[in-house]
Amino acid sequence: MTSVAADLTEVRAAAELLGFALARRARPVEGGQYRALLDRYRSELRFRDVVDTMAEGLGLEVLGTPRSGLVLAPDPAGPFATRLGDLRSTMDADDRLVFGLVLIGIAAYAYPTDADFDDPETKLVEVATIDGFIRAALGTLGSLAGVEGSAEERARAAAQVYADLPQLITTQTGRRARGCTLKAVEDVCGWLVEQGAAREAASLGPDTFHLTDRFRLLVADSAGGGALDALRDLRREDVP
Template sequence: MTISIEDVRAAAELVALGLRTSARPTDGNPYGRLVERYRTQTLFRDTVDAIAGGLGLTVLGAPARTGLVLSTQPGSVFAVRMGDLRSTGMSADEKLISGLIVLGVAAYAFPQEADLDSTEVKTVEVSALDKFIRDTIDRVQMIPGDDDTVDGQARVAAEIYRRTAAFRPKDRQPGPAKGCTQFAVAEVLGWLVERGAARPMPQLGPSTFQLTDRFRLLVADVAGGEALEAMRSVKH
């Protein structure tokens, strides 16, 4: 069996849809049909994987309700950096805090490695997640290693997090103001929404979010390191 130019075009279209994290597959739309082909046709799947690899991407999976989930290879032009979280730029301390929060979301939602194999829906709430991260700080700060390593950066971030106020009110509206950790948590969760890794759940509360399969697969693809394991050891 051979692959046609139309099949290559369809495979490239699926990769493009995977990069558009707001796109959602359904049984009847083109995205849903392409995802089904990826899940059931070996040759088409191999073609999609090859196209993604040529773009510096790796296909982590294609859950029916999420679509194609992609991660970036080292040096990929599609790589996402903490500095991309805010268009106006972030300070070094803010980037460290944001990185710690992403680890915190992973540890909070998936406290055991086996949890990454479950498709159970996970929800997080801003103040509860902020409290969880604060409860993990002592253990993260005990991690050995140089400050320029990933775990060392987490240790530095934990100290910054500790000395930053948990909550500061806005002047004229509800919610945390910029400069406190609850604001940073809400900002990171909003960023995950933009990446298709979470969705807001206002029916459960104004600061509650549901994590998607995309986030679960991205966490499973990343080597956790000692910082993640230290945070996972704290019960919530």
């Protein structure tokens, strides 16, 4: 095999590994192709360089290789960036504010300290607990200082919208209906499952979720901002 062919083989393998990582729900099980490629990335410097270079060209950054697989972070301006506008088409501006608030609420609740970002232990979150945590923080979020258009200003607006929503509205069948905060938290948890950032903890109840290493590393990479910092501060007060 020529050196060019060998290089092309590595490029193909690198693309395949990135494809597994972008699939989100793919798991590197023992004996599978994803696991074999992940092991190559961990052990072969040349192959790692090919993967990292290809990822960079696609607007992606490799954050780590935990047990759950290769974790990628998209460039905010890149083609793989997730934007609130990409969410459910029926979401209005207030829905998006609440979605973002719940997302950082989950992050703050699960990872209140920097040491938590290095802890591979699975974090559990529960819908009602997250809702209660956010509700208790609304006063703090509402007092954040920030100019118009800033993240802090959006956090204040999100806190006001959240405060105005009822905690629970039910459908005729007894399920949570849209327009209440418990449903908003449930929807975000479901979205995290779709992204491979959480798994349902069915044995612990329908409202409990395991956060994956993917979510931990993504939060660690993007941690910062007045709203997230304020929520993490509040959460640290509750942690022994």
